[in-house]
Amino acid sequence: MPRWSDKDQRQYEHIKESQRDSGRSEARAKEVAARTVNKQRREEGRTPNTTTQGTGNPNTPLEDRTVDALRNIASNLNISGRSKMRKRELIEAIRSRRS
Incomplete structure (x- = not known):
């Protein structure tokens, strides 16, 4: 803890x-x-971690998730170039990889 x-x-x-x-x-x-x-x-800025490692609620549509959550999903799917992608691009890449 x-x-x-x-x-x-x-x-x-x-x-x-x-x-x-x-x-x-x-x-x-x-x-x-x-x-x-x-x-x-x-x-409050009392911890160095400003973003979480999570991927968001699996019942939430991709469009409603944060870019950080989408990047974490993309990382789990080994999508290259994810750090430079915009939200829409991340969503498209995730959907194409899952299909």
């Missing part, structure tokens, strides 16, 4: 308990809480 401040730890515990109260499993509650705290830290 990253080095969190006392405030971050309190926020984590609060979110985790809230998730548990909503009926989530312990593991899922911990995951949601950690992701939320880490996202907050990224947005």
Whole structure:
């Protein structure tokens, strides 16, 4: 786990308990809480990672995903030249590779 401040730890515990109260499993509650705290830290610039490694929700259309998420998908599909592609180009390359 990253080095969190006392405030971050309190926020984590609060979110985790809230998730548990909503009926989530312990593991899922911990995951949601950690992701939320880490996202907050990224947005505040308190961590060097400004983008995530994720590919977005698989149920979300490609057009609604971020360019970073599309680049991660393209990376998983070994699409060359992805770093210089625009969003539309990434979507087209991903669709052609998946077909």
